Amino acid sequence: MAVATLGVTVLDCPDPRALAEFYAAVLGWEVKADDEDWVELNGPHGRTLAFQRSEGYQPPRWPSTDRAQQFHLDLDVDRERLDEAEKQVLALGAKLLEGDDGGKRDWRVYADPAGHPFCLCF
Structure with a gap:
């Protein structure tokens, strides 16, 4: 029995919205959650790719x-x-x-x- 399931994959970056827009265009996914420090893209089969602001990245x-x-x-x-x-x-x-x-x-x-x-x- 698995201990856990994989949830969101998160990439640190200086500008979450800009990087989310790049991957949205590459993958054809849709921006769902969006604020200054965290942006999520939702894809098929429940996949989620998120981008998190990291100062000093x-x-x-x-x-x-x-x-x-x-x-x-x-x-x-x-x-x-x-x-x-x-x-x-x-x-x-x-x-x-x-x-x-x-x-x-x-x-x-x-x-x-x-x-x-x-x-x-x-």
Whole structure:
């Protein structure tokens, strides 16, 4: 028997609303809870991604053990849409950190506007 179930995934950031808008555009999810220090996105199947204001926030560095990533999000994309998805996340403010090594890997690594790593995977 499980001890608990996974609830909300929360990312610290300097501007919760701005980062929530980035992920809302990427995932097509809807902003539900919204105040100055906490913003939530609700997705399908009860999934919730939240953003919490953190004064003095320092983004992780990729790849590095100094200010390591600690965790990242894997976002699934159909293989034939990967290049299009990359253009879209870059236009929304993401930064490419690591490509797919000329197609040898099935993921690419990006930083969101607050510096959190995430991958587009197929």
